[in-house]
Amino acid sequence: MENTSSLSPNSPSPPPPPSSPTLYTNLKTIASPSKIKHAIVDLAINIKKVGVDDPRRIAHSFKVALAITLVSMVYYLQPFYNGIGDAGMWAILTVVVVFEYTVGATLSKGMNRGFATLLAGALGVGAEAFGSLFGPTVKPVVIGFLVFFLVAAATFSRFIPRIKKKYDYGVLIFILTFSLVSVSGYRVDTIIKLAHQRLSTIIFGGLTCIVISMFVFPVWAGEDLHKLIVTNLEKLASFLEGFGDEYYRVSNGDKSFLGAYKSVLNSKATEESLANLAWWEIGHGKFRFCHPWKQYLKIGVYTRQCAYHIEALSGYLDEQYQVPSEFQIAVQEPCMKMSSEVGKALKELGNSMKRMVYPSPSYVHIENCKKAIDDLNIKLKMSMVVERDDILESIPVIAATSILVDIIKCVEKISEAIEELSKQAHFKKLKDITSDENGKPHFRHRGAAIKPVDGGNDRELSTITVNSDDEIPQEMDLDKNKREINRL
């Protein structure tokens, strides 16, 4: 996109001729060659971006073209060539509307179309036959009423969430086929011949789509969902890992990672539609047929919840103060520790999901977070007996740390959800993990057996069972400390 700056309307252009400058200017604003050039270049850059962002789009375009060319040529070149006729038309129509970007969507549309056509065709033939019982004068009225009420009922059913989610397109095709067949005015034997021909072309068109979408550079909705969840976790992790440096004005480098999390806030619709399409897909790559896609949605919910807190936290970054306050510096160490460790925990979780193994290394970081919270509590106690005038300076700092603690709680929930997914999807277990009798992995960390966080209350940081010889302040009253964490 850097090239655009040199192509902006402010770039040097030939000076206007001395005569009739107004006319010249007007013409220039309408269609000066440089403006047209800019527009074309802009369009080209835009188009290039669409392709570069996801090269599978280019492949998809050629796949659709291939399917349509294939289907139309089969009918075009058939030996009894006599124009393409009705049958070929239905095959082309099927390919155009059924071929979607992902395998799941193509399968869903193809199967919906096939079954709906079959069912509606049968019902339509029945309606026709039923109408014929009443003689030619009353028949149109009877068929009219039948079509009216069945179409109304079918249209209404499209509002029922369960049907809307998976069978919306099928109901649409049902309405179409039923209306067409029942008002076609043909006799039943003609209809059956027509229906046979039409159904076979639809199946041919649909199968062409499904085969091409599944075997030529396939785009699997399930795989995309898996990647999306991993990417979202990584985006949040980048923010949190960089937050400390940013909050204490330590770094001055690239800040693009600070905005990346914003796309997570609105990922719900995409996740749900992908999970819905993944339901139709057969096993592919590392994913089995009945991969627990629903559990991905649960991870998505917690990830978004974490993103909401990050949104609140990011508000404390663009304060006008370039120099951290005294109080802010007093809690610098635990604050930076908390954000970097929770970031690392998320990164590890994302990484284990990416590799489809049990999420173990993140426990270390979550435990480190908890140690940092303990440390923060001590620092707060020591720092807050301050002068009356400086108290208000500490308020945004306290708020930010409190939000950080909420984020740690969210990450624990994400960790639990990913652990649940690992179980349901039979992820591989790493060698260096020993399982206890409950099947829960214990991670051996510098001699400390740290219990993974257990279900428990939503707003509560669970009890930490620590038995280690490193820097944890053993002299602290653990029970009281826990109460304080809970408060925080």
Place this chain on the structure above:
Amino acid sequence: MENTSSLSPNSPSPPPPPSSPTLYTNLKTIASPSKIKHAIVDLAINIKKVGVDDPRRIAHSFKVALAITLVSMVYYLQPFYNGIGDAGMWAILTVVVVFEYTVGATLSKGMNRGFATLLAGALGVGAEAFGSLFGPTVKPVVIGFLVFFLVAAATFSRFIPRIKKKYDYGVLIFILTFSLVSVSGYRVDTIIKLAHQRLSTIIFGGLTCIVISMFVFPVWAGEDLHKLIVTNLEKLASFLEGFGDEYYRVSNGDKSFLGAYKSVLNSKATEESLANLAWWEIGHGKFRFCHPWKQYLKIGVYTRQCAYHIEALSGYLDEQYQVPSEFQIAVQEPCMKMSSEVGKALKELGNSMKRMVYPSPSYVHIENCKKAIDDLNIKLKMSMVVERDDILESIPVIAATSILVDIIKCVEKISEAIEELSKQAHFKKLKDITSDENGKPHFRHRGAAIKPVDGGNDRELSTITVNSDDEIPQEMDLDKNKREINRL
């Protein structure tokens, strides 16, 4: 939904016979009469809910049925009745795929279909004629290549955001029609005759849809967007108005309002699609043709931002402590004032949008919020010189108040966006507002001329010009106070 409890699978059923209980149980789980009854009743309740939630859905179903019956009967009953034929089929097909829930969607699809058919038909005829130049042997190859590359290009264009947003369906129909026409194998004169017939049936079907959707119980996307934004504001307002009572355990009544804001978090997709559809709609009700729908999206962004903060704030409600801490009680008055006044401000803003008048009364509440912030600052200063051990108790309280201040800032942004909308959409001005030279309304409030909040920095509560004789602490150093508000 209350009835469902009495219909749950746990309700009493006849005791199993003593012999072969396993078989009986198996049969029972497959299809016992009571289970089937439950399933049917459940389904009925579900269906009823869909209709009760939005009765316009029932109207829509009958509208679609009416359109299809009308179109099919016109072809069915035509004097030269000879089966419905190709032409009628296209009319029915058009109605089925074009008739959408909102007027905007129907207009968008109808116009996309009409223009795309026209353009693709012309290009298809051209391709056919071009192919014929090469003689019958080479023609299929030439046409095949033309179809392949044009379909690939058109499919790729569907990924370009601007096209995807408004013309996605048009491109789909373009691909369909172009492929159909260019491989139809008819001579050009036959094609033109066919095209004329097909286009006229499409226009007839499309017009039927548009007329029925616009004049029979119309559902306008624009109106829905307006209502959605108002409802979202009201949901946030309810939460904030009730937050104080809830936080201080004052109330024990209905708590459903506490969860209502959650739907706002994920309203982005709905808002954008409605705004997109509203773009196609003509003027309706109080909305002119070029109503500034884009500004609604801006209000939506700020509303969601506010909802994210509320999500963070709501975390401080389900703490385990039933009794507010000493520190919490010390700041009770300004805290409850802040939340109730910011709630009232939002309610007034929503109300003025609903009535489509300039948002004026909310200024009072926003000013009250600012007074409460001042008050809070004083209370905090007085309360925070406390015992060392109680300091940690104050942390969640400070965090909650800090988030409340952020919410007030968000509401100011919402207020500005609504004011901008009022200007762009020429909302009515209330009589008791006097405008200054900038056209900004001043609200006269007990002798104080309070300036409405001006653009300014995002994270900054703007300067408050106060000249009043009521309870504002005049003795305070206003400059310092402002700095503290900014910090907060």
